[in-house]
Amino acid sequence: MLSAKGLFMATVMGSLLLVGCQNTDPVTPKSSVAQSSIMTNAENKLALNVASLANYHWQLLAAKDKQGQPLSILETIKDQVHLNFYVNQSTYVDQSTQQASFTVGCNSMGSKFTVSSQTLKMGDIISTEMYCQDLDQAERLMAQLMRGDSKLSIESSKQAATSADPQPLLTQELASGEILVWKGTITPEAKYQQQGDIVFWEVNHQLQDCPNPDQKACLKVRPVYYDEQGIKQGVGDWDIFVEKIEGYNHDSDIDTVLRLKRFTVEPIDVKGKQFVYVLDRIVESSVVN
8 A cells, every 4th residue: 555655756756657668760840839728818817727737837936925025045946946736647546636746956745736716725745755955944945835725826928929838927825925926838748739658768978960961960869668667678779860859958978868758740841750859857877988
C-alpha cells in the first residue's frame, strides 16, 4: 500500500517513468499553436477553471507581503519558483483527482486541489525530503502560503494579441494577505493539442555539419532504449538532427541523454508524418575531457 507521500509523488512525478522509445526523425517542421478553449474576453480576462490552470507552467513573477512590499525571500529566487496543476496523471488514484505541484528549486511540494468560484482550495502540503541548504526557509514559506484557500484571477498579458505564446498572468490572493503573481507558459500538450510520445535520445557533445549548407551546425543524436523498470536496454544508430529540440540548450562540453516528448504535426512540404520534439528532462550528463 502506498503511503500518502508515495501516492502524491507517484501522481505528480508520474511523467518521469521511463518507457521505450521510437526511432529518430531528422526533420521537424514549424507548427502554429493550436486553437485553445481558453479565449480572451472583452475585459482581457481568461476563463478560470482547472483546464486553464493545467494548460500552463507557472513561474513566479512577483510576491508581495500583507503591506504590499516585496517578499524578498521569494522575489530573489522567483525565476526558479514554479507551480503546476495536473489532472488525471496517475493510474494509482481516482481519475478525477487533481494535484498541484510547486517548487522553489529543490524539493517538489504539493497537494490535492479544487477550484470553484475563483477560489483555489489546497489541503495539507506534502513534500520530498532533500536537504536544500539556503532554500529551506523559502520552502517553508511557500508551503505555508499555499496551504488553504486563496482567490485567483487570470488575464492575458499585453502581448497576447501578437504572440503565439500569450503567457497569461495568474494572480493569487492568499487568505493571510500576501499576493503571488505567476506568469504562464503554455504546456506542449496544450500547444499541440495531444499527449506526446516519450522518447529518449543521446546527444553527442560534438556538433555536426548539416546536410543543408545554409545551416551552421546540427545535433548528432541516437535513440536510447529502456525497459519498464528504467533499465537501459541498448542504443540505436547515430543520426543527424537538422531541427531544434524545444527547451534544449546544447553544451559542446557535455554528452547528454534526454527524455523528450514527441508530438505529431501536419507536414508542410513533404508527405508523411512530421514531429516536434520538446525537452522533458535531462536523464544523464557527462563532461567530456
